[in-house]
Amino acid sequence: MGYRDGGGFRKFYQQQVEWILALIDRYYQDSITTEQYLKMMDQLGQEPNLDEIPPELDDFPLEVQEAFVVHLMLPDKWDGASGQYMGKDWAALEPLLNINQIPDDDRKTLCFFLKFIESANTININESLKRQQDATQRRMKSK
16 A cells, blocks of 8 residues: 655555545445446447446455455444434444454554444445435325
8 A cells, every 4th residue: 555654655655545545435326346347438439438348356355355345244323213324334344354354554544444344334234225215205205
């Protein structure tokens, strides 16, 4: 992921982090797969734009891939009254870090990306639920 030591490398490291955070946002916003995107570009007769190809898990650095793995293992929290997704239950984080043998030096970085992944995932799930609720309400009104 780059070096955090020395003034010359801080900017490089910050650029990497910003790129990864933008990639995580795209990972949750894109509704098509890379294969579907490439097929669509082929049908349109256009060259695929590398900046528009939907990211896949292996496009991320190892630390971020580990954060995705831990994120998937954390249990979900739902609000029983409203049905709203509330994110992950972080109580199981330390045992999961131990099980996945995440070194102590990498835990801070992993938790940083894990929190961003959780935020993007929560927003994505709640927006999807809102769209479904709105569609159901429109169907009910039309009857």
